[in-house]
Amino acid sequence: MGFLNQLAEKYKTISIVGMAKNAGKTTTLNYLIEEAMDEGMVLGITSTGRDGENTDLVTGSEKPKVYLEYGTIVSVPEQLYELSDAGLEILRITSYPTAIGRIMLCRVKESGYVQIAGPTNTKDHKKMCEEMLELGAQLILIDGAIDRKSIAAPDTSDAVILATGAVLSRNLNKVVEETLHTANLYQLPEVPVGDLRKRIVEGASEEKIMLIEGEKVKFLELATGLLSGKYLDDAITKETEWVYIPGAFTQSVIADIHPAKLRQLIFVVKDPTKVFIGAKSWKQLKKRGFRLYVLEGIKIAGISVNPYSPSGYSFEHKDLIKAIKEGLEDILVFDVKFGVDYATV
Amino acid sequence: MGKTATAKVDLTKVKPYGDTLNDGMVQLSFTLPVPYGDEASEAAVILAKKMGLDEPSVVYSKDLGIGYTNFIVYGKCQHTVDYTSIKVPKIEVDVMDRLECEKFIEENIKRDVVIVGACTGTDAHTVGIDAIINMKGFDGHFGLERYKGIEAINMGSQVSNETLVAKAIEVNADAILVSQIVTQKDIHIKNLTELVELLEAEGIRDKVILVCGGPRISHELAQELGYDAGFGPRSYAENVASYVLTELVKRKLV
Numbered sequence: 001m002g003f004l005n006q007l008a009e010k011y012k013t014i015s016i017v018g019m020a021k022n023a024g025k026t027t028t029l030n031y032l033i034e035e036a037m038d039e040g041m042v043l044g045i046t047s048t049g050r051d052g053e054n055t056d057l058v059t060g061s062e063k064p065k066v067y068l069e070y071g072t073i074v075s076v077p078e079q080l081y082e083l084s085d086a087g088l089e090i091l092r093i094t095s096y097p098t099a100i101g102r103i104m105l106c107r108v109k110e111s112g113y114v115q116i117a118g119p120t121n122t123k124d125h126k127k128m129c130e131e132m133l134e135l136g137a138q139l140i141l142i143d144g145a146i147d148r149k150s151i152a153a154p155d156t157s158d159a160v161i162l163a164t165g166a167v168l169s170r171n172l173n174k175v176v177e178e179t180l181h182t183a184n185l186y187q188l189p190e191v192p193v194g195d196l197r198k199r200i201v202e203g204a205s206e207e208k209i210m211l212i213e214g215e216k217v218k219f220l221e222l223a224t225g226l227l228s229g230k231y232l233d234d235a236i237t238k239e240t241e242w243v244y245i246p247g248a249f250t251q252s253v254i255a256d257i258h259p260a261k262l263r264q265l266i267f268v269v270k271d272p273t274k275v276f277i278g279a280k281s282w283k284q285l286k287k288r289g290f291r292l293y294v295l296e297g298i299k300i301a302g303i304s305v306n307p308y309s310p311s312g313y314s315f316e317h318k319d320l321i322k323a324i325k326e327g328l329e330d331i332l333v334f335d336v337k338f339g340v341d342y343a344t345v
Numbered sequence: 346m347g348k349t350a351t352a353k354v355d356l357t358k359v360k361p362y363g364d365t366l367n368d369g370m371v372q373l374s375f376t377l378p379v380p381y382g383d384e385a386s387e388a389a390v391i392l393a394k395k396m397g398l399d400e401p402s403v404v405y406s407k408d409l410g411i412g413y414t415n416f417i418v419y420g421k422c423q424h425t426v427d428y429t430s431i432k433v434p435k436i437e438v439d440v441m442d443r444l445e446c447e448k449f450i451e452e453n454i455k456r457d458v459v460i461v462g463a464c465t466g467t468d469a470h471t472v473g474i475d476a477i478i479n480m481k482g483f484d485g486h487f488g489l490e491r492y493k494g495i496e497a498i499n500m501g502s503q504v505s506n507e508t509l510v511a512k513a514i515e516v517n518a519d520a521i522l523v524s525q526i527v528t529q530k531d532i533h534i535k536n537l538t539e540l541v542e543l544l545e546a547e548g549i550r551d552k553v554i555l556v557c558g559g560p561r562i563s564h565e566l567a568q569e570l571g572y573d574a575g576f577g578p579r580s581y582a583e584n585v586a587s588y589v590l591t592e593l594v595k596r597k598l599v
Contacts, residue, residue, distance in 0.1 A: 021534065049569035057566045058531055077568075079434045097596065099568040099575065100434040117568055121551040145569050146538050150545035207548070224547060226511040248546035252507050274546045276539075 002039040004032060007301055008139040011158035013129050014301055015048075015142040015151045019164040019179055024306030024336060026051055026064045028163050029143045031304075031336040036139070037069050044137025045116060046075040048125065049145025050100075052115035053083075061310055065113045072108045073137040075128060077101040077117045086112030091135055096124045105131060118142065126156045152186070152298050153273040159299040160186070164324070165306030166315050172323065175315075179303065180327040181279035185272045186298035200244055200268055201295065211235060212242040225249070229256030236261045244268045249292070250276040254285075263289035271296045302332040358425040369421040371398065376415045381408035389416040397423055434565045436574050441587045443487055449590050450494035454599045459496045460489060460589065461513050462522035463504035466536040470526035471502045473558055477522060477582050486581035495586065506540045510547055519598065520554040520589045528561045534570070541571035554592050556585060 007014060016032075018025040029051070036043045045068060050057075052066040068074060068086055076084065078101025087110025096103040096119040103119060105128075119125045129140050142151055144163075152160045164179040191197045199217065203210045209220040209232065220235055222228050225245045233256050236243070242265070245253060249269050254262065269275060271294055277285065303324060307317040317335045325333045353366055363370025373393065379385045386403040393401035398420025405417040441449060450458060462474045476483035478499040480490040489497035500512060513521050523540060525533035537557055544550040557567060558576035567575030574588055593599050 021531075048571065050565075057563065057569055058534055079432075083432060097573070097592075099436075099564055099573055101437070120555075120568070120571055120573060122545055123551045145571065146534060148538050148542060148571055150542050150550075153545075224511050224514045226507045226514075226543075226547070228511075247548060248507075248510070248543050250507055250543075273542070276543065276546070 002035060004035045004039050004041055004139065007159075008041060011139070011299070011301065012133060013140045013142065013157040014159050014161060015144060015157040016161045016163055016304075017144040017149045017152045018147055019162065019182060020167050021058070021146045022056075022061075022167045022306075022310050023163040023165045024304055025144050025163045026066065027306065028161060028304040028336050029141060030064055030066060032141055032161075033066070033068065033072075042071050042073070042136055042138045044073040044129070044132035044135075044140035045114075045143075046118040046125070046128065046132070046140065047116045047143040047145065048118055048148060048151045049143075050080075050115070050117045051143050052080075052113060059310065066116060067112065068108045068114050069111050070108055073132050073135050074106050074108060074114055074116055075103050075118050075132070076106050076114065077103050080115040080117060081106075084112070084114045086110055086114045088114070092131065094128065094131070096128055103128065105135060107135070116143070122150050122153060122156045125151065129156070149182075150273050153271050154296045154298055155271070159301040161301050162186075162303045163306065164303060166309040166313065166320070167306070167311075170309075170313055172315050172320065175320065176323045176327065177279050179324055181282060183300060183303065183328055183331065185275050186300055188272055188275075188292060188294045188297055190297055191268055191293045191295055196242070197295070200242070204244060204246060204270065204295070207246045209235075209246065210242075210244040211240050212244070213237065213239040214241070225253040227252045229254055233257045233261065236265065238264070240265060242266050242268060245274070246270065247274065248276055249274050251281060254290075259288055266291045266293055268293045268295065270294065272298050300328075300331050302334060303328070304334055304336050306337075307335065356428040357430075359428045360425050361422050363419075369399070369423065371420060371422050373398075373418045373420070374416065375418075376409065376413055378413055380412045381406065381414045385414040386416070389414075389418055393418050393420050396420075399423055433563075434568075436564050436576075436584075436588055438588045438591050440584055441590075442583055443492055443586075446495075446583065446586045446590060447493045450492075453594050454494070454590065456599070457494055457496045458520070458590065458593065459498070459516050459518045460520045460522060461498045461500065461509065461516060461518045462489075462524065463500035463509045463512075464502040464524045464526070465504050465506055465509060465540065466525070466527075466532065467503060468525055468527045468533075468536075469502040471499075471524070473524035473526055473560075474499060474501075474522065477524075477558065477580070477585055482582055484581070486583060488582045489586060492582070492586060506536065506543050509540065510543045510549075513544075513553065514547065514549065518553055519593055520556060522585065523555075523557045525557065525559040525562065528559070533559065533561065537570045537572070552598065554589050554596075554598070556589065558585070 088106040401420035482488035
């Protein structure tokens with residue numbers, strides 16, 4: 001069975017998120033589109049940013065175009081419709097706003113290049129994906145934008161393909177470190193099924209910071225956890241065991257928590273997209289006994305590597321695959337230029 | 346009944362205009378790290394030829410000292426542009442002046458609109474955000490602070506994304522304006538996407554109108570960054586206000 005059919009058996013929506021700009025998201029998308037053509041699958045294609053334009057809006061360098069086959073369902077905003085070279089049948093004009101007009105859901109009637117864009121926020125994106133499935137898409141691929149990862153949230157997509165590559169750093173070890181950090185965040189331990197999880201899930205709907213001490217549950221009257229580490233520290237007692245943070249989990253949330261208290265706690269966030277802590281700080285925190293759980297992790301369907309950087313340097317492609325593979329045993333790592341068969345599966 | 350110059354312009358092959366139509370004349374100004382003199386001027390001419398300019402000539406050169414020379418070079422551009430094939434995505438909104446904006450708020454929103462603005466990251470150049478928000482505005486266009494019905498908060502420069510998001514939540518902002526002037530190594534891109542990710546994580550991305558602005562920001566780029574709109578050069582407070590107010594009503598966020 002082909003790669004895409006295997007994915008479609010497990011997932012309905014897959015987002016391609018990049019570790020950085022030019023990590024190879026669209027190249028990965030194009031590879032998957034080709035696979036889908038071979039396997040005769042109807043894809044739904046959308047993007048969190050923009051896809052299919054000739055030149056990069058930031059660097060002016062050439063960008064891969066997106067060629068869609070007959071039957072594909074695609075999201076196109078009003079202002080990009082005319083720029084499409086494929087024949088598009090407009091199925092629905094939605095009310096999802098974007099910077100470049102309302103989103104239209106189209107079916108490709110005549111194969112060709114298409115310029116794609118999707119809703120600007122993840123809540124709209126989730127709704128739109130449901131509509132695309134209704135319209136007959138068997139598998140939806142969401143192309144990410146730049147280094148934006150919020151689309152990876154399990155609320156929006158069932159799994160991700162993480163695109164990484166030489167663009168991150170000239171130093172291979174650094175590329176591997178950053179990539180593994182993100183992949184490890186996605187696989188943070190989930191709060192196990194049981195009474196505790198039930199209480200956290202129930203309390204989470206309050207959208208407030210929640211402290212759990214034995215049977216007691218305490219909510220903090222803070223609008224956000226950002227920059228409020230001091231208040232959090234005051235509220236944490238010797239008995240506090242679990243701390244649920246509803247929003248973004250950044251350094252500033254925990255910066256002012258006393259080291260002894262930090263050690264006794266287990267933090268919980270909704271999903272890994274809430275975590276904004278870099279590889280280096282993460283290691284330092286770990287040394288201080290820091291622990292973080294999620295209610296729901298992110299499934300990684302694969303990691304695509306691009307050994308070339310647009311600024312001219314490159315790595316030996318097998319070295320990069322091997323190094324990432326070593327850190328992540330059960331995950332498919334592949335170089336799109338060589339296809340999944342070349343991966344050390 | 347003389348013919349106008351425009352009658353002869355072929356918009357599918359547009360070239361720079363100097364003295365006569367399609368002469369291709371352009372003027373360049375640059376500095377080379379070489380000492381002032383004939384060799385320096387020759388270097389400038391060779392460089393201009395490599396850039397694709399015909400008949401380049403150095404019309405002015407100045408010794409900048411310590412082995413640097415500044416040039417002004419004229420030359421003829423050989424390339425043309427098909428103007429008819431250009432399509433630039435734009436902000437689709439009818440721009441209202443300040444008084445019209447105030448009336449719009451009174452009639453359609455019926456409460457104060459809260460707008461938080463900042464120049465984020467390491468960027469200390471507040472010229473952009475000040476031009477839009479500060480009362481005196483810029484170039485004869487009053488800033489948002491002057492608008493009745495808009496509560497504008499200018500957080501100034503070098504504001505971290507976290508501080509900006511915390512403020513937006515605290516004051517229940519309707520719109521967030523981010524200015525980015527410094528773009529070295531594309532640092533503005535990373536700064537701008539981080540803000541979007543934080544807003545998503547805090548669960549308020551769909552509750553605010555998110556706008557970015559700066560000399561290297563275009564409306565087209567905004568979509569890629571995850572913003573609702575992007576304002577480049579030649580934008581004033583009324584452009585931003587008209588957009589924000591119209592969108593608030595359109596998205597039923599009033």
